[in-house]
Amino acid sequence: MTATNAKPTIASIHTYLKKLEALVTLLSLFKDQETVKNLSSRREQVNTMLAAAKKDPTKAESVAH
Numbered sequence: 371m372t373a374t375n376a377k378p379t380i381a382s383i384h385t386y387l388k389k390l391e392a393l394v395t396l397l398s399l400f401k402d403q404e405t406v407k408n409l410s411s412r413r414e415q416v417n418t419m420l421a422a423a424k425k426d427p428t429k430a431e432s433v434a435h
Contacts, residue, residue, distance in 0.1 A: 387413060
């Protein structure tokens with residue numbers, strides 16, 4: 371999803387967010403707060419991308435910005 375020419379779809383972003391949430395939960399159990407903080411920041415960025423894609427139907431299939 372982060373490759374130079376990647377063109378993630380809304381579905382792939384949702385999948386990514388689910389995996390990210392599982393990772394954050396696991397890291398929280400092991401008290402790795404610094405990584406949790408970094409991943410939470412990334413999750414916010416991806417959620418913002420997803421929200422923007424949903425607002426602009428012309429970019430709904432490819433949100434690679």
